[in-house]
Amino acid sequence: MTSSLARWGGTSRHADLGGPVHYVDFGGPADGPPMVLVHGLGGSHLDWSVLAPRLTGRFRVTALDLIGYGLTRPDERVSTIEANTELVHAFIEQVTGGPAVLVGNSMGGLISARLAAAYPSAVAKLVLIDPALPLVPRSRLDVAATMIFGRLFLPLGRAVLAANRLRTPRRQVRETFLRCCVDPSRVHPDLIEALVDLITLRDEIPGAHDAFLASARSLLTINGRRRTAWAALHDITAPVLLVHGQQDRLVSVGSAREAARRFPQWTVDVLPGLGHLPQIEAPDRVSSRILNWHG
Numbered sequence: 001m002t003s004s005l006a007r008w009g010g011t012s013r014h015a016d017l018g019g020p021v022h023y024v025d026f027g028g029p030a031d032g033p034p035m036v037l038v039h040g041l042g043g044s045h046l047d048w049s050v051l052a053p054r055l056t057g058r059f060r061v062t063a064l065d066l067i068g069y070g071l072t073r074p075d076e077r078v079s080t081i082e083a084n085t086e087l088v089h090a091f092i093e094q095v096t097g098g099p100a101v102l103v104g105n106s107m108g109g110l111i112s113a114r115l116a117a118a119y120p121s122a123v124a125k126l127v128l129i130d131p132a133l134p135l136v137p138r139s140r141l142d143v144a145a146t147m148i149f150g151r152l153f154l155p156l157g158r159a160v161l162a163a164n165r166l167r168t169p170r171r172q173v174r175e176t177f178l179r180c181c182v183d184p185s186r187v188h189p190d191l192i193e194a195l196v197d198l199i200t201l202r203d204e205i206p207g208a209h210d211a212f213l214a215s216a217r218s219l220l221t222i223n224g225r226r227r228t229a230w231a232a233l234h235d236i237t238a239p240v241l242l243v244h245g246q247q248d249r250l251v252s253v254g255s256a257r258e259a260a261r262r263f264p265q266w267t268v269d270v271l272p273g274l275g276h277l278p279q280i281e282a283p284d285r286v287s288s289r290i291l292n293w294h295g
Helices: 081-096 107-118 143-152 157-164 169-180 189-202 208-224 226-235 253-262 283-294
Strands: 011-016 020-027 034-038 060-064 100-105 123-129 240-245 267-271
Touching: 011 081, 020 081, 034 081, 034 107, 060 081, 081 100, 081 107, 081 208, 100 107, 107 123, 107 208, 107 226, 123 283, 169 189, 208 226, 226 253, 240 253, 240 283, 253 267, 267 283
Parallel strands: 034 060, 034 100, 100 123, 123 240, 240 267
Antiparallel strands: 011 020, 020 060
16 A cells, blocks of 8 residues: 655655555655654654655654554554554664664654664654653543543453544544634644545555554553653663643643653754644744754
């Protein structure tokens, strides 16, 4: 399957990394540092479509689809955090070359942070955008989202996903942006159409929904062990920029502030008026912050 959805100046490609892996090459200067973009739970290369073109003046930018996401079929591969961390490492080593500037959002932030800790030579700099950090006490979270994630961890998780598929692709996209954005009207209309098309395609991919469930359970297990999850971040040696929407309903801004307290060497920016997907809701603000920080 090829992507007809990379309509933002990128070229759709596949790499063999223990099985086919789809990615989008957004281009950039031949001598620019490689930048690898890693999407979150339920996301894809499209999560970066409006941000990536703003970064290609300085970086060689690629965005991959993790195992079971976007146009990367599961093909009997597991889609846990651990498996996708190894996948992104292989992608850097075999496709883009390292060390890379690694950028991750949400679950992709968790994957990117774990990769930077485990393989420091592969990561030149690390940018975390609303990463899936451990919950801190007294955090205020979206009740509906918390209930959904809680149910995914239970045996009825497949039933929750099946119920979601009863909604039309367009409604699924609309509800995602209502939950993840402060102002969904900021989302580019072409991106909405591309996401609707992608959901329709993914409904035909065997095992895609089980892959989502495995990733979600893996994420919840890792961050549920809060002491161990925080401790793992101490192994990161690369410079870190953490950008977090102040009104994120899925990952409390309190977790970003706790990261700033624990890791004073990190640069932590809280962006007012933004939610869980600032790279989609305010790509100019996010790209400007990345470029200024990178130098």
